[in-house]
Every structure is written in C-alpha cells, then in structure tokens.
Amino acid sequence: MVMSCEIDKVKGYVEREVPKLMKNFKVPGFSISIVDKNGILYREGFGYRDLEKVLPATPNTLYGLGSTTKSFVALSIMQLVEAGKISLDDPVSNYVPLKIGFKDKPILIRHLLSHSSGIPDLGTSTIILQSGMGFHMGIPMASVNDFYRFVNGAQNEIVDEPGKRYFYLNAGYRMLGHIIQNVSGVPFHVYVTESILKPLKMFRSTFVKSVFERDPDRITPYRVDESGRFIPTPYPYPNVEENFEFSFISAPGGLISSVTELSNYLMANLNWGVFEDKRIIGKESLEEMFKIHIEFPRRLYGRHGYGYGWSIIEGFFGTKLVSHGGSILVSTSHLSLLPEYGFGIAMASNSAGFPYDEFAQTLYAIILGRDPEDVPYVKVRKKMNLLCGHYSTYMGVDNAEVVSRGGMLYLIQKGVFGSITMPLIPEDDLMESNRFYVYSNGVRMPVEFVIYSDGRVDMYIERDRFHKVI
Known part of the structure; x- marks a missing residue:
C-alpha cells in the first residue's frame, strides 16, 4: 500500500528537480498533475507559458499534446467496437481508400492500433508540422486525396507483413481517425469531443486551433535555435473546422488540453472506464489497450511493447507501467498510469526536450517506495x-x-x-x-x-x- 509520506516525497522531488531540468533542457514552461483514482493529489505550473509577456504556466494552461492524442484515438476505436460498428479484425481498406499492402494478408484495424502494419514511418507528421511552422517541404498534404496519394505511393516502402514488426506510423493513426469519421458520420474531432472530452468534463480541451488561440491561459509554442534562443512559433496543426473532410489530419497528435483536464482522463482509465459514475468504455476494452500487442526491440525492465495507443512496460518494479509521450516539435506532453496501484501523471511543456520518461519513472519509483537511483534512466x-x-x-x-x-x-x-x-x-x-x-x-x-x-x-x-x- 502506498503511504501519504511517499506522495509528500514526490511533491518535494518535483519542486526541487523540475526547475533544474527546465534549465538543463531549455524548457520555458512546464505543468504537471499527479492523480489517484479519486482525484488530483498535486498539480503545479513552472516557468512561462509566454516569455515575452511574462505569463506563468499553470495547471490549467493549454498545451499541444502531440502523440498522447493516440490513446484517445484508440479509445474511440474501442468504443465503436463495443457498439458493434467495427471489428479489430476488419481490413482497414473496408473503411478507407488504403490500397497498399499484401493482398493475401491485409492490414487490419488492430495492426494500425499497435503500429504493426509493416509500413515504416512515412513522415506525414513531419510534412504537416513543418508546414504549419512555415517550413514547407513542397509535398502536397492539404486534403484527403493528397494524404492517400502520398500513402498509396509507398507500396515499395513496406518492410514486412502485418503483425510481424513494430514501426511507429503516424499515417496509421490518421487512417484510424478517418475510420472513426466514416463510421460515426461526423468529423473525427467532433466524435472525440462528444464521446470522450465532454463526458470527462474536459470542456476546454479541443482540436480546434481557433478555440485554442482565443483561450487566455494558453501557451506560446517555442522552438530553440542553434544558439539556444527561444523562438516563438505558430501552433503548427491547421484549423480542423476549416476543413471538416480532413479533420482526421489531427488524429495522431492534434489534441490540445491542460494537465488539469487530462487528470480526468487519467482517472477514467484508472477506474477502468468510469468517471463520476459514468462509463465511457468497458473494462475489457481498456485491458486490451493496456496489453502488449507488438514488442519493442529495446528493453530495460523486461517485456516492453506497444498496446493500443499506449506504450507498455510489464516489469516496472513488479508492476505494469502504461505511458505515452507526445510532441508537435514546439509543444510536448506525457501521460502515464500505474493501473495496479491507481496512480497517474500528466505533464506538458511548451518546447521539446524535457526528459518525461525518466522523470515519470523516477516519480513512480518514489511512490512505490524505491530509491530513484534504481531507475535505469537515472543510473545512465x-x-x-x-x-x-x-x-x-x-x-x-x-x-x-x-x-x-x-x-x-x-x-x-x-x-x-x-x-x-x-x-x-x-x-x-x-x-x-x-x-x-x-x-x-x-x-x-x-x-x-x-x-x-x-x-x-x-x-x-x-x-x-x-x-x-x-
């Protein structure tokens, strides 16, 4: 059983170490929330959400999350599975115009969820995010047709048949977003808002750029140039409300939220799909999401792999650690859970570079009564x-x-x-x-x-x- 003294130690560690890490890794603003099944145990903001205006980062500051969005996509897919509208074993091409792959072994929905389609990274997010920051690569990526022309031209890039090998694929999660959009009959971002965000009382969380830009407690995104200066940068995802058909462009990483509202999401996961007596997903579906479906080649704790929208470590000091990081190059985030012990952590910053995995694992080690020096990242x-x-x-x-x-x-x-x-x-x-x-x-x-x-x-x-x- 985790005692309150461990939580006090965690708070003290956060207060001591975060400012040091922000200095070392050139992070202007940072927010964190630590929760258990019943509520928020600690939340705080550090540094600047806007350097030029000298505005502080708070637990309510909105950040661009990046790939922590993927678990929301996976959860949406599992909702549609529970509703009987799709099956994880359905070929992706049943719902979207994916034309590449092996004819006798089609890419299934479960393969996209676990990044095991056999397709290596195609760089769709690099194209989109760099374009949004003014660094255009000259590759068309403004419409549904542009996206599938690009993906369907990559037949010769396929490395292996589905289910055999892990290749993190942002384009795969865009296709999952398109499936959600086509099956539900509403734009991808509308489905997630109505089916997940609103039931979890995440009312300020959004995929809509114009909504983010109107919010008074939002970050200014920053990139760090070669001299170490912080350069203010536009929020790089396009405004999905101006292109409903291509709403799923934001599926791999376009969610905007605060660590306070993400706390509700973590609590729903820790309570196996229930938030304030309202169920948004079944326990069996979450168990499937928290299960390793494809293993990583790297490991420090034993079995380590990808579930559905989450990275899974099975042997983290004798328990399961579920986590995911995210980056849109100029804003980053990290979500993590210890399902067995009922703790979760949400973190975000308005630049790249913060060592989220190391920091989260260190905090969980303290919660579990372990010495932070036992964490491999810390040792290294x-x-x-x-x-x-x-x-x-x-x-x-x-x-x-x-x-x-x-x-x-x-x-x-x-x-x-x-x-x-x-x-x-x-x-x-x-x-x-x-x-x-x-x-x-x-x-x-x-x-x-x-x-x-x-x-x-x-x-x-x-x-x-x-x-x-x-």
Whole structure:
C-alpha cells in the first residue's frame, strides 16, 4: 500500500528537480498533475507559458499534446467496437481508400492500433508540422486525396507483413481517425469531443486551433535555435473546422488540453472506464489497450511493447507501467498510469526536450517506495555526467573531452592540427562495465574508464592513459 509520506516525497522531488531540468533542457514552461483514482493529489505550473509577456504556466494552461492524442484515438476505436460498428479484425481498406499492402494478408484495424502494419514511418507528421511552422517541404498534404496519394505511393516502402514488426506510423493513426469519421458520420474531432472530452468534463480541451488561440491561459509554442534562443512559433496543426473532410489530419497528435483536464482522463482509465459514475468504455476494452500487442526491440525492465495507443512496460518494479509521450516539435506532453496501484501523471511543456520518461519513472519509483537511483534512466544519466569532462595524459601532452549530446556520449580528441569527434558506444545498456568503443577508419577501438573510490576517473584508449582534470 502506498503511504501519504511517499506522495509528500514526490511533491518535494518535483519542486526541487523540475526547475533544474527546465534549465538543463531549455524548457520555458512546464505543468504537471499527479492523480489517484479519486482525484488530483498535486498539480503545479513552472516557468512561462509566454516569455515575452511574462505569463506563468499553470495547471490549467493549454498545451499541444502531440502523440498522447493516440490513446484517445484508440479509445474511440474501442468504443465503436463495443457498439458493434467495427471489428479489430476488419481490413482497414473496408473503411478507407488504403490500397497498399499484401493482398493475401491485409492490414487490419488492430495492426494500425499497435503500429504493426509493416509500413515504416512515412513522415506525414513531419510534412504537416513543418508546414504549419512555415517550413514547407513542397509535398502536397492539404486534403484527403493528397494524404492517400502520398500513402498509396509507398507500396515499395513496406518492410514486412502485418503483425510481424513494430514501426511507429503516424499515417496509421490518421487512417484510424478517418475510420472513426466514416463510421460515426461526423468529423473525427467532433466524435472525440462528444464521446470522450465532454463526458470527462474536459470542456476546454479541443482540436480546434481557433478555440485554442482565443483561450487566455494558453501557451506560446517555442522552438530553440542553434544558439539556444527561444523562438516563438505558430501552433503548427491547421484549423480542423476549416476543413471538416480532413479533420482526421489531427488524429495522431492534434489534441490540445491542460494537465488539469487530462487528470480526468487519467482517472477514467484508472477506474477502468468510469468517471463520476459514468462509463465511457468497458473494462475489457481498456485491458486490451493496456496489453502488449507488438514488442519493442529495446528493453530495460523486461517485456516492453506497444498496446493500443499506449506504450507498455510489464516489469516496472513488479508492476505494469502504461505511458505515452507526445510532441508537435514546439509543444510536448506525457501521460502515464500505474493501473495496479491507481496512480497517474500528466505533464506538458511548451518546447521539446524535457526528459518525461525518466522523470515519470523516477516519480513512480518514489511512490512505490524505491530509491530513484534504481531507475535505469537515472543510473545512465548519473554515469554519463560522471564520465563527461576534460581529460589529459601525462603532463598534459595529449587532451580529450567527453561530452553528452542528444542522450549519447562523444569523445573529442584534440590536437594542434584539429579535432576528431567520435560517438562512444557502450558495451552494455546501463554502462555498468564502464567499457565503450569507438570506430576509427572502420576498426573498432576499445575505450575503458576506471572510476576510483575517491572520485578520480581515468580513461584508457589504445596506448594512452587519460586523467579527468575537470
């Protein structure tokens, strides 16, 4: 049983660590809500929803969620399944003009839900979001016909038959949105609003850009340029009310909401489909959504894979962790649940970069009475921070630097004639062996670190012994 003292520890950890993370990862504004089955336990905003106007981020600030929208799409599909209007085993082509795939093994609705269609990422969201920010790629993507011309031209891109391999596919969730639209008879965003948002009292949550822009407590989205400056950016999704037919353009990531309203959504999931005595989905459907249907090649806790609209870790400190992140490049979010223990966390920020998975897992570790240092992400980041720095050989004859960029370590060897930068590839996922390797002219070269009890660090590369000096 989780005691209130663990929740107090979580609150203290959030208050201490969020400002540090915002500084390190260049995040102007951040909001968080932590819930159990019965209500909100903690909610807070940090930093700026608008830097220029010096307006604070609050728990009620509206953010562009990105791919956390996908669980709303999956939930909508499961509602239609429960209503007997579709089956998960129906071919997608029964409802939308998808023309690619294997004739004898068609792509089914369940394959799109679990990203197991065999189609690799086609970049539809990259095209749409960059266009919305003014970076047009020249690829038509303004209508239903544009979308299917693009997708149906990708027959030769298919890698495997359905159900065999995981490929995250935003175009697949657009097709699911189109199925919802065609089967329900109303635009995709209208269906989700009427069937999920309104029953959950998420009255400010919306897919409509003009509604977002009229709300007084909304973010200004930001991108960070190469010099580290925050650049105000338009909300990149188009206004779905101006193009009802292509409403499903927003299905993979177009929902706008606050962590306060997302708390209602998390509570409905924790209560197996019931919110304030009103059922929006059956327990069996949620259990199916929370089940691994295709496994990921990567794993830190045991079985890890994709359900329907959610990522699933089955062995997170002995329980199941259900989560999903989202990004529209200039606004991001993260939703997560511990169904067995009845806790959930909603987070959002108005830029990219916040380490949501690591932070959520750390908070859940505290809730479960574990040491945050037990979280693999924390172990790896701590080791990376320890190894980063300037290194010199005897008397400073040769110099090198180990730096962290984009979640990887790099070795920079410096000399009077220039420098060489090489990625440091760990021999093991958690870097516990302190052994890495680099490639030099196609030859694999070992790099070993020795960490002494007094805090000193040495690095061995071929014939050289480097000492960390800073």
